[in-house]
Amino acid sequence: MLQYLDKPEPEKEDNSDVLAACRQKIADQEQRIAYLERIAEVSRFLSSTLQLDDLLKNIVQVATELTQTEACSILLYDKATNELKFMPATISTSAEKLMDVVVPLDNSIAGWVFRKARPILIRDAKTDPRWNSRVDDTSKFDTRSILGVPLKMKNQVIGVIELLNKKGDGDFGQDDIKIATTLAAHIAVAIENAKLWEDLHHAYDELAELDRLKSEFVSIASHELRTPLAVILGYASFLRDQVTTAEGTGQLDVVLSSAMKLRGLIDDMVNLRHIHNDDVQLDLTVFSMKALVTDVMEEFEKLVKVKQLKVKLQMIQGDDPINIEGDYQKLYLVVANLLSNAIKFTAEKGVILVELSRQGQKIYFRIADTGIGIAEEHFSKIFEDFYQVEPSLTRRYEGLGLGLPIVKGMVDIHHGHIKVESVVGKGSRFTVMLPIAPDL
Ligand code: ADP
Numbered sequence: 115m116l117q118y119l120d121k122p123e124p125e126k127e128d129n130s131d132v133l134a135a136c137r138q139k140i141a142d143q144e145q146r147i148a149y150l151e152r153i154a155e156v157s158r159f160l161s162s163t164l165q166l167d168d169l170l171k172n173i174v175q176v177a178t179e180l181t182q183t184e185a186c187s188i189l190l191y192d193k194a195t196n197e198l199k200f201m202p203a204t205i206s207t208s209a210e211k212l213m214d215v216v217v218p219l220d221n222s223i224a225g226w227v228f229r230k231a232r233p234i235l236i237r238d239a240k241t242d243p244r245w246n247s248r249v250d251d252t253s254k255f256d257t258r259s260i261l262g263v264p265l266k267m268k269n270q271v272i273g274v275i276e277l278l279n280k281k282g283d284g285d286f287g288q289d290d291i292k293i294a295t296t297l298a299a300h301i302a303v304a305i306e307n308a309k310l311w312e313d314l315h316h317a318y319d320e321l322a323e324l325d326r327l328k329s330e331f332v333s334i335a336s337h338e339l340r341t342p343l344a345v346i347l348g349y350a351s352f353l354r355d356q357v358t359t360a361e362g363t364g365q366l367d368v369v370l371s372s373a374m375k376l377r378g379l380i381d382d383m384v385n386l387r388h389i390h391n392d393d394v395q396l397d398l399t400v401f402s403m404k405a406l407v408t409d410v411m412e413e414f415e416k417l418v419k420v421k422q423l424k425v426k427l428q429m430i431q432g433d434d435p436i437n438i439e440g441d442y443q444k445l446y447l448v449v450a451n452l453l454s455n456a457i458k459f460t461a462e463k464g465v466i467l468v469e470l471s472r473q474g475q476k477i478y479f480r481i482a483d484t485g486i487g488i489a490e491e492h493f494s495k496i497f498e499d500f501y502q503v504e505p506s507l508t509r510r511y512e513g514l515g516l517g518l519p520i521v522k523g524m525v526d527i528h529h530g531h532i533k534v535e536s537v538v539g540k541g542s543r544f545t546v547m548l549p550i551a552p553d554l
Contacts, residue, residue: 149293152176156300166308170201170301177277177297181290184279185255188265188301189217189224191273198224198274215252222246224274227262231271233295235286236260261286263294267302275301329390332383339380347373382516385447386499389523394444396527396552401442402435403470403477403548410449411468414457422463430471438477439551444524451517452481452544458511459542460485475554482543488536496534497522521546528552 156176159169170188177186189198198217219225223244227234236242239257250257258279265273275298280286350373354366388394407427418425429436438445456466460483469480488496488503495501500515525532529552536542 149180152180153293153296153300156297160300160304160307166304167202169304173297173301173304177275177294180293181261181277181286182281182284183261183277184281186275186277187212189228189274189276190265190305191228191271192216198222198228201273212249212253215249217246217249223260223262224276227264227274227276228271231264231266233261233263233291235291236262237285259286261290261294263291263298265298265302265305267306272302272305325390329387332387336380336384336387339376343373343377343380347377379514379516382514382520385520386516386523389520389527394523394527396441397443398439398552399442400437400439403438403445403479404429404435406442406446407449407468407470407479410446410453413450414453417457418466421457421460423457423460423466424464425466425468428467428469430469434472436470436472436477437550438548440528440548441524445528445548448521448524448546449479449481451521452546455517456481456483456485456542456544458513459483472550475550477548477550479546479548480543482541484541487538487540488534488542489538490536493534493536497532529554 153176156173159172174186174188178184188201190201191197192199195216196219198219200212200215200217202213217224219229221244223234223236223239223242223246226244237259239245239260240247249255255278261277261280263275264271265275275294277286277290277294280290347370350366350369354363354370357363357366385394411425411427414425453466453468460466464484466484467480467482469478469482471478471480492501492503496503497518499519501518502509502513502515504511522532525546525548528548530546530548532544532546534542534544
């Protein structure tokens with residue numbers, strides 16, 4: 115074998131330091147990724163739950179794990195007492211007594227973090243002039259080192275997160291501050307969410323209470339008003355039959371029509387209460403919708419005459435009586451309220467077109483007027499209780515804003531549907547769809 119003795123063998127380079135440094139770098143990066151994954155987990159948890167206590171417990175666990183500390187606590191500022199208080203969810207069961215411990219803003223490390231709105235790293239807590247032993251005395255925990263970070267919400271400090279006793283020989287470092295600051299931001303969001311949620315619940319509870327009081331009032335008022343009103347109506351109609359003079363008859367007619375109006379309002383309130391309480395019972399019979407509509411039109415004949423309106427009933431299927439299985443009284447209310455509105459909101463000499471048709475299993479009742487019309491932004495609101503397009507104090511038309519909610523409620527329990535189309539200044543058209551039987 116040929117050997118080149120004069121050519122020196124290449125010296126083996128010692129790369130072990132470089133390799134070790136690379137390995138260290140990789141290990142650091144891996145640890146970083148693990149940290150980020152844990153923090154991402156907290157973020158996911160944050161967006162998936164509104165349970166503040168569960169979330170805080172999770173954050174406390176992640177915080178101690180990532181910073182390799184023995185304990186973590188979260189203190190919130192209490193405006194009323196100007197002190198910091200431990201958040202119960204972040205106190206371990208063995209330190210339950212901390213629930214009653216308050217931390218002053220002066221003469222405490224957490225207080226300093228809160229006031230200065232800055233993180234703090236303390237290697238030997240007990241030698242620090244700000245050290246306050248009350249917490250350790252109560253919890254029997256032996257604090258050595260502390261990392262404190264302010265909890266900020268919209269640039270306002272709301273509390274402090276404290277990490278206690280770095281494990282092993284190491285000290286707290288910049289990485290720990292970063293982790294604690296990131297988690298502090300998460301805690302602030304969680305607290306804000308929980309507060310919003312609580313406020314919302316509170317508002318809902320108040321609304322529910324107001325609603326209950328309103329219902330109770332309506333029920334008492336309608337009951338108390340109904341009885342004397344029935345007496346007034348009874349005596350007035352008795353007297354109306356007895357009186358022989360034209361003047362007396364006219365006066366009693368006014369009494370009677372006012373009393374009937376009042377009874378109509380009371381009935382509206384009672385009906386609405388039943389709709390809201392879901393206790394409307396359907397008294398089902400089979401009858402002709404054509405006959406019902408004709409009955410309603412007859413009831414309003416006088417008003418139509420006074421306003422010189424032209425009201426026409428159009429039957430699309432000719433002589434078909436359009437039979438339906440439904441609750442006569444309730445569907446009467448539907449047609450009467452819609453016709454009453456059409457008359458009310460249409461100027462003298464206007465036109466009202468009533469149309470009845472059947473398509474398969476569905477009956478369509480349409481009522482179109484040439485009245486004042488409704489702007490589109492009010493279309494859904496007019497079906498809400500007491501809603502009126504014109505404010506009640508300045509309005510030119512009578513009413514309480516209860517007619518359409520009742521109409522909708524009655525249509526709904528028949529499994530029907532109502533819609534409105536309208537052009538301001540031109541007129542409105544309400545279309546009611548009803549199945550020929552409610553269970554269809
Ligand atoms: P009310 O008629 O007693 O005020 P409703 O609940 O029946 O209450 O109607 C709510 C509101 O919808 C009315 O105040 C009115 O502003 C509007 N509205 C209803 N029907 C018509 C209509 N045919 N033309 C114009 N506006 C109407």
